[in-house]
Amino acid sequence: MPDDDIMTAVSAALAQGQAGDRAGARLALETLWDRTGTDGDALHRCTIAHCLADLQESVADELAWDQRALAAAGVLTDERAQQQDPRWTVQALLPSLHINLADAYRRSGRFAEARPHLTDAVAATCALPDDEYGATILMGIDKVRAALDAGSTAPLQP
Incomplete structure (x- = not known):
């Protein structure tokens, strides 16, 4: 894998x-987000936003970062992703990004907005x-689906 100081710093932040x-x-x-900029490398933006979403104190802030991650994935190419890891494809990242959005919308009580992301997550599982x-x-998809079907806004249990 190439030497990428941003991705190395992301890994260090995750460990922290x-x-x-x-x-x-x-x-x-x-x-790192400020350093990368809103028009910076799509892999960096997607990764940083995806990780930042999980560290937020509020569901609203988490949702905003999940939306940024998905937007960055929309301009990310397989070629760029595979520069970081030859096994990576944008399509393989989409289920995680969509299920995170579905869950954040669900926990916000925005069930109608959660369902299309659940559908998109399932569609991308191939x-x-x-x-x-x-x-x-796949387990996350099942948990979000069950919570959504139950009308629950409670955080998912590990």
Whole structure:
């Protein structure tokens, strides 16, 4: 994999968040977002926004970052993604991005806006790898579908 200081810094911020310093991780990723810019590298924008969404304190802020991640994926190419990892395709990223949006809309009580993202996540599952990542996304789809069908706005249980 190529030496990419932004992606290396994203990994470090994720590790910081997983170690319990969510605020520090959020600040590190926000700094990377500012450095990348709203018109910067689509892979960087998609990755940073996707990670920042998970670190937000409010569902509204999470939703805004999830929307930014999906927008960046809309201009991301497989060629650029594969410069980072030869196994990556934009299509394989879409189920995760859509399910995150579906879940954030659901937790906001915006069920009608959640359903199309759930549908888009399911439609894109054909591109998921047959591995732990793919299984995790499929499980997430099932959980969001069940919560949406139940009319629940509660956070999903791990």
